[in-house]
Amino acid sequence: MASTESARPGSPIAAEELxxxxxxxxxxxxxxxxxxxxxxYVEKFRLLERPPQTESLCxxxxxxxxxxxxxxxxxxxxxxxxxxxxxxxxxGTKGIFAESDSxxxxxKRGFQLADGERVLIVDDVLSTGGSLRDVIDAVRREGGEPVxxxxxxxxxxxxxxxxLPFYACLSLEVPAYDAADCPGCRVGxxxxxx
Numbered sequence: 001m002a003s004t005e006s007a008r009p010g011s012p013i014a015a016e017e018l019x020x021x022x023x024x025x026x027x028x029x030x031x032x033x034x035x036x037x038x039x040x041y042v043e044k045f046r047l048l049e050r051p052p053q054t055e056s057l058c059x060x061x062x063x064x065x066x067x068x069x070x071x072x073x074x075x076x077x078x079x080x081x082x083x084x085x086x087x088x089x090x091x092g093t094k095g096i097f098a099e100s101d102s103x104x105x106x107x108k109r110g111f112q113l114a115d116g117e118r119v120l121i122v123d124d125v126l127s128t129g130g131s132l133r134d135v136i137d138a139v140r141r142e143g144g145e146p147v148x149x150x151x152x153x154x155x156x157x158x159x160x161x162x163x164l165p166f167y168a169c170l171s172l173e174v175p176a177y178d179a180a181d182c183p184g185c186r187v188g189x190x191x192x193x194x
Contacts, residue, residue: 015170018056019153022047029184031193034128036176039184041194042153044079044124057169058086061122061150064167066091068147070120072113074098074139076105076131079124083152087122098138105134106141113144126151126168127176129160136162 019025024047030038048054065087073095075084081097088095098105113119119139123132132149139146146164154160154168155176179185 018053022050022053029189037182038176040174042125057152060169062090065120071118073120075122076135083122098135105138113142115143117144118147119144121149123151126154
């Protein structure tokens with residue numbers, strides 16, 4: 001994953017180092033919440049328990065997003081709550097979150113969007129894009145205007161298209177396997193359920 005490029009602040013190499021230093025970028029044999037298996041896992045809560053590293057990655061998002069002129073930052077529960085708060089704090093906007101609701105996501109707890117409000121949508125780790133798509137839908141239902149998507153880590157290596165400007169602090173090409181096709185299963189590596 002790492003290259004010989006120096007780890008200048010804001011670079012993908014710096015992002016990878018922050019995740020590794022936090023113990024959040026793991027190698028092994030993992031069963032994902034989707035049921036698929038992976039040999040690499042990003043344990044977001046190992047990062048999110050470390051405010052300085054989380055702040056550094058959120059700063060990368062802020063630097064990218066500022067030209068989009070967001071008026072609000074929104075994320076999905078659970079990890080997206082922390083990311084939306086921190087990015088909003090740095091941008092000087094409100095940060096809200098969308099919770100699971102009838103197969104999608106909705107803004108609850110009195111959160112409101114103004115008509116046409118420019119919304120940056122953030123999350124911790126992009127795996128399939130489902131949570132982010134649900135937040136995009138919730139923003140549009142409430143009259144907001146999604147202006148961009150940003151994540152700490154993208155497990156799809158940039159292959160997920162949201163039809164909006166997209167940024168990932170770190171982009172990883174991480175295959176996910178059915179158990180029958182999993183290299184970790186074939187060699188008998190112990191499976192960690194995530």
